[in-house]
Amino acid sequence: MPLGYYLALSAVMFVIGIVGVLVRRNALIVFMSLELMFNAANLLFVTFAAYYGTIIGQISVFFVMTVAAAEVAVGLALMVAIFRTKHSIDVDQMSSLKG
Amino acid sequence: MLPGEILFGFIGLVVVITAVGMVISRNAIYSALFLVSNFTTVALLYLILGAPFIAVVQISVYAGSIMVLFLFVIMLLGAERLAAKEKLQGQRLLAVILGVVFLVELGLFGVWKAGYMTTPVPPAAATAGAPEAVGMALFTQYALPFEVTGFILLVATVGAILLTRGDKPASKDLITAVSEKEG
Amino acid sequence: MLLSETLQNPAVSLVPWVVFLPLIGLVINLVLGQRLGEKFVGAVASLAALAAFGVAVVLAVTLAGEPGVGKFHLLDWIQVGGLNLGWDFRVDTLSVTMMLVVAGVGSLIHIYATAYMHSDVRHNGDPSRYRRFFVYFNLFILAMMILVSADSYLMLFVGWEGVGLCSYLLIGFWFEKGADGTANAKAAKKAFVVNRVGDFGLLLAMFLLFWNFKSLSFDEIFAQAPALAQAAPGVVLAVTLFMLLGVAGKSAQLPLFVWLPDAMAGPTPVSALIHAATMVTAGVYLVARSSPLYLEVPAAQQAVMWVGALTALFAATIAVAQNDIKKVLAYSTISQLGFMVAAVGMTAYVAGMFHLITHAFFKALLFLSAGSVILGLEHGHAHSHNGHNGHEEDHFDPQDMRNMGGLQGRMKTTFWVYLIGALALAGIAPLSGFFSKDEILAAALHTSPAIFALLIAAAFLTAFYMGRQVFLVFFGRPRSTAAEHAVESPALITVPLILLALLSALGGALNLPKIYTLEHWLEHSLQHSLVVEFNLTVAVGSVLLALTAIALAWWLYGKRQMRASDPDPLAAPLGGLFRALQNKWWVDELYQAVIVRPYHALASWLSGPVDSTGIDGIANGLGQLTHWAAGSLRRIQTGYVRTYVLVVLFGVVLMLAFLAFN
Structure with a gap:
């Protein structure tokens, strides 16, 4: 199995994630697109760990997941707090910094 | 075509379809479910690549707890759909065009030109990604980062509690909030 | 100058003191003068001038013994490109003659001034300026000594x-x-x-x-x-x-x-x-x-x-x-x-x-x-006005x-x-x-x-x-x-x-x-x-x-x-x-008409039309231009996070393309 297949799959996932962030207004789905991009990166880590025959890539994935979990916890809490004041999770509604 | 490649093609197809489905679903619940299936499929890839520990963690932590958290929040807020109309006309088209260009660039210069299409992944050694090996590495060589991630999780927990406690206590600082609770 | 041999007498190294001594005098007066009173100020200033005179006398005696040109390099001063100037003192008969005149006559005038200024500051109603006068006086001796002892x-x-x-x-x-x-x-x-x-x-x-x-x-x-x-x-x-x-x-x-x-x-x-x-x-x-x-x-x-x-x-x-x-x-x-x-x-x-x-x-x-x-x-x-109208201001000159x-x-x-x-x-x-x-x-x-x-x-x-x-x-x-x-x-x-x-x-x-x-x-x-x-x-x-x-x-x-x-x-x-003589041949009036008036006119023209209209106009114009540009540019900040991300992605695509094609 050529290495390139995994890399290409990872790239596709990553770009779909980016497009998701760009086109969706629902903050929750934007968040999920972010998770998808994390996954693309993780897949890259694991692929190269197998390619080089080391364990470091897997360790990195472990840390990424932990930090992602923490990020999700804080991010969702933020979203709840914003919803309380704005009564919406439309990211386009959060434009008070307009120049 | 080899059986391995057929399997990879199938898994890859599922991964892409679920990812696209997550992005284009109108309902946030569907999006979450698509993402769960996506994570699970990626976990299969991890297994093929000889990383069973990561695969299990992927399913239990990501597909399990994190996505359940997402679903909780969606339902809690009742924010499956957005009422307002799209204000940024052209954003969608531009985003897709830029995304395609980006993908082409990545594929051409990150994968094709780098010569990764011809280098095979060596067959995984049976013990290389075994949970024992990962555990040994985590608790010996990477013990300090491991502890630090634990601390990050703790801080994130405290932060999440503080943020979602509601308006009144949120205006006070952490110490008063905690001492009030203890008192 | 060219024919005279260089003087190697150690007395030449005394020459910086003709500058240092008045300096010391003026610093002492500057720091302590107000506290220690007029007598002290006058004595210090006069002694500083007298001591400088003493140094000049020593130099003169040295030169009388062996004529020549003495030089004393005090410190390096300016070294830029081809210019290499030191703070060099020159001791020859011309400069020493000037030193003797400056310090000699200067000392006598210092002594005279201790008494004269005592009356003058009271006559003009500000005794606290006594010290200032002698600080300036010593400063003058210092500057004059630099002038006459210069080697460049x-x-x-x-x-x-x-x-x-x-x-x-x-x-x-x-x-x-x-x-x-x-x-x-x-x-x-x-x-x-x-x-x-x-x-x-x-x-x-x-x-x-x-x-x-x-x-x-x-x-x-x-x-x-x-x-x-x-x-x-x-x-x-x-x-x-x-x-x-x-x-x-x-x-x-x-x-x-x-x-x-x-x-x-x-x-x-x-x-x-x-x-x-x-x-x-x-x-x-x-x-x-x-x-x-x-x-x-x-x-x-x-x-x-x-x-x-x-x-x-x-x-x-x-x-x-x-x-x-x-x-x-x-x-x-x-x-x-x-x-x-x-x-x-x-x-x-x-x-x-x-x-x-x-x-x-x-x-x-x-x-x-x-x-x-x-x-x-x-x-x-x-004295003559004491008693009846001593305080009355009149026009007695x-x-x-x-x-x-x-x-x-x-x-x-x-x-x-x-x-x-x-x-x-x-x-x-x-x-x-x-x-x-x-x-x-x-x-x-x-x-x-x-x-x-x-x-x-x-x-x-x-x-x-x-x-x-x-x-x-x-x-x-x-x-x-x-x-x-x-x-x-x-x-x-x-x-x-x-x-x-x-x-x-x-x-x-x-x-x-x-x-x-x-x-x-x-x-x-x-x-x-x-x-x-x-x-x-x-x-x-x-x-x-x-x-x-x-x-x-x-x-x-x-x-x-x-x-x-x-x-x-x-x-x-x-x-x-006689009227012409009394009016100094009207030279001041001539200069007033020929130089000062046109100069004033030029200055007011420059300050009026040129400065307040022209220069200020440019400055204010620049300010308004900036204000207008800022007002236009701030519209780029839409406040929509997704637009920002789109721009970031655009930048990433460009950078990747740049890296790829290089």
Whole structure:
């Protein structure tokens, strides 16, 4: 199995994630697109760990997941707090910094 | 075509379809479910690549707890759909065009030109990604980062509690909030 | 200079102390003066000047033993490109002579000033300025010492500007006094601005020197001067003429002399030290010091000579019709400086220096005695008004000679020393002025009859106006109550006067005919100086002429008793000419109309239309442009996070493309 297949799959996932962030207004789905991009990166880590025959890539994935979990916890809490004041999770509604 | 490649093609197809489905679903619940299936499929890839520990963690932590958290929040807020109309006309088209260009660039210069299409992944050694090996590495060589991630999780927990406690206590600082609770 | 060997005597290393000692004095006074009182301030300042004089004496003795040029490198100063200037002191007979004059006369004036300023600060109602005066005075000695001990034009320029600054500060010492409360400040400003015109000339001369010689140190320039004068005579001519402009500014020559009469707004010791004895002679010193340059260009010599001779006569005519005791002396100073400048223009450097020294003696003496007279009159004025209207402000002018008269018996010491000074200035044998002036006259006769005629006419007028002054001030009956009650000044004032009177009387011994002590002393520094043998005809003729002038003055001013309100006896016979003299030939008015008015108009045009409309318009326009641009650009900030991300992605795509295609 050529290495390139995994890399290409990872790239596709990553770009779909980016497009998701760009086109969706629902903050929750934007968040999920972010998770998808994390996954693309993780897949890259694991692929190269197998390619080089080391364990470091897997360790990195472990840390990424932990930090992602923490990020999700804080991010969702933020979203709840914003919803309380704005009564919406439309990211386009959060434009008070307009120049 | 080899059986391995057929399997990879199938898994890859599922991964892409679920990812696209997550992005284009109108309902946030569907999006979450698509993402769960996506994570699970990626976990299969991890297994093929000889990383069973990561695969299990992927399913239990990501597909399990994190996505359940997402679903909780969606339902809690009742924010499956957005009422307002799209204000940024052209954003969608531009985003897709830029995304395609980006993908082409990545594929051409990150994968094709780098010569990764011809280098095979060596067959995984049976013990290389075994949970024992990962555990040994985590608790010996990477013990300090491991502890630090634990601390990050703790801080994130405290932060999440503080943020979602509601308006009144949120205006006070952490110490008063905690001492009030203890008192 | 070039022929003299370098002096290796260890005494040369003392030379920086002529600068350090006044510095120490002024720092002590600056820090402690206010606390320790007037006596302390005066003592420290005078001791500093005296100690500098002591150093100068040691240097002079050393040079007398082994003539030569001593140099002392104190520290590196400027090293830029090809310019390599150190803070070098030069010890040769010329600079040491100047040091002796500056510190010697300066010390006597310091001592005199301790008493004079004691009265002056009380008369003007601000005793706290006593310390300030002596700080400035020591600063002046310091700057003047830098000027005369410099070994390069740039260091000389530092001193040159320093004495200009001190002059400004001391002319405006009572800056809030004078007519309208601004006259003194205006006089100080005038001195400064006119001096700047001269300094501009000196600066241009220095630029040209550096451009052509790649150096500013005296020896290097003078060594190359003959070669350059061969190759490019125009350059040397330009340098010397620009230098002449500097000389005209500092030494109050035509056409820049107008500041010196106004400078009399300063306290009398200032007039004596700065505006008679030392600073104004800096121009003469500069020409003497630059003699190797002037020797190469006869045209420049001619220019210097004519400027000096014309100034001598021009200022002497104005002095005839002045009524202010210090103004007469001021114009006399300009006239005598004209004599010196004419002398150095004729390459009679030694004669010029000789007159510089004797003039420093007798003109300092005259100014200080005039100060004593003014003090006496102020005392008399205060005394005569004591009791009834002591505090009432009236328009009594203690400097107006028409208010004086009959002081001969009331201020005996002052009278005698004044008489000695006046006779020395008039050129009566055997006082010092006779020898020095006759040396210049003899040289003039040798050089050019026209110059001789100008100078002899100036000498005649000199004797006349000094006679007029002495008769008006000291003879006859008092013409005011203040003069009736005038009293002699204290010993601290009269003792320096007596010492200066001795110097004025005996100063001629420095360069007696046939012996020429000063001539031999200075020939190590000033080669190729024109020396004309003592001319008995000229000497006897000039003395007879001076006596005639004094007799004429007596006939006009001494014979009859006058009253304060009487018109000047000369006014009737001279008519319009006298009015012209009294109004200083309307030079100030001419400058006002030709230079100051157009300049003011230009300035108000620049400040009005050009600055407030044009420049401010540009500045405000730039501000509005920025404001408008910011207003337009801020619309880019939509506030939509997704747009920002889109832009970021666009940047990433571009960067990746850039990396890929490279």
